[in-house]
Amino acid sequence: MITMDDIIREGHPTLRAVAKEVPIPPTAEDVELGKEMLQFLKNSQDPEKAEELQLRGGVGLAAPQLDVSKRIIAVHVPSVDPEKPESGISTVMYNPKVLSHSVQEACLGEGEGCLSVDREVPGYVVRAARITVSYFDAEGEKHKIRLKNYNAIVVQHEIDHINGIMFYDHIDEKNPLQLKDGVLVIE
Numbered sequence: 001m002i003t004m005d006d007i008i009r010e011g012h013p014t015l016r017a018v019a020k021e022v023p024i025p026p027t028a029e030d031v032e033l034g035k036e037m038l039q040f041l042k043n044s045q046d047p048e049k050a051e052e053l054q055l056r057g058g059v060g061l062a063a064p065q066l067d068v069s070k071r072i073i074a075v076h077v078p079s080v081d082p083e084k085p086e087s088g089i090s091t092v093m094y095n096p097k098v099l100s101h102s103v104q105e106a107c108l109g110e111g112e113g114c115l116s117v118d119r120e121v122p123g124y125v126v127r128a129a130r131i132t133v134s135y136f137d138a139e140g141e142k143h144k145i146r147l148k149n150y151n152a153i154v155v156q157h158e159i160d161h162i163n164g165i166m167f168y169d170h171i172d173e174k175n176p177l178q179l180k181d182g183v184l185v186i187e
C-alpha cells in the first residue's frame with residue numbers, strides 16, 4: 001500500500017527527470033504499480049482512510065513522485081453530477097501523450113498544490129482549457145480522449161511530472177496573481 005512516506009518531495013532529482021516510456025502491454029509490475037497508485041488516490045479521498053493513514057487528499061499521482069521514473073500516471077476525479085459521469089475521470093494511463101490542446105487557457109481559481117510540495121505556492125497555473133490525450137491502459141489497449149476544464153488541468157499536472165515539470169514552473173514569479181484576459185478560471 002502506498003502512503004505519504006512513499007512520496008518524494010521537491011529537491012529530489014527524480015522529480016526533475018524525464019521519465020522513461022514503459023513497454024506496451026505494461027508488465028505485470030507496472031500494472032500492479034498503476035493499481036496501487038489509483039488505490040492511493042481513492043484512500044486519500046476517503047475521510048476515514050485518509051485520517052487513519054494520514055494521507056493528503058489527491059486527485060492525481062505520477063510514478064516519478066514514488067521515485068519511479070516511468071511514464072505512468074493515475075487520476076481519480078469523482079464526477080460531481082451523477083447525470084454527467086464524464087465530468088469525472090478515474091484511470092491509470094501508460095505513456096500518456098498530449099496530442100493537441102486548445103488555444104483557450106484555464107487555471108484553477110485556488111491555484112494548485114502538489115503531494116511532492118509541502119508548502120503553499122500562491123499563483124495562477126495557466127494551462128490549456130482542453131486537451132486531446134492518447135494513452136495505453138493496463139491491457140495494452142490504446143485510447144484517445146478529449147478532456148476539458150478540471151479533468152484537463154489534473155491530467156496536465158500529471159503529464160508535467162513525467163516530463164520533470166513542477167506546477168510552480170508555470171507561475172509568473174513577478175505577478176503570480178495577475179491573469180491575462182481570456183483565461184478561464186475554474187472555481
Ligand code: FHF
Nearest residue numbers: 057058059060061062112113114115116154157
Ligand atoms: C492534488 N490535491 O491532488 C492536490 C494537492 C491539479 O501530481 O487537488 O501532486 F483530494 C499529483 C477534491 C478536490 C478532492 C481536490 C492537480 C493537483 C494534483 C496531486 N485535492 C487536490 C481532493 C482534492 C495534486 N499531485 C493539493 C495534493
Ligand code: ZN
Nearest residue numbers: 113114115116
Ligand atoms: Zn503533483
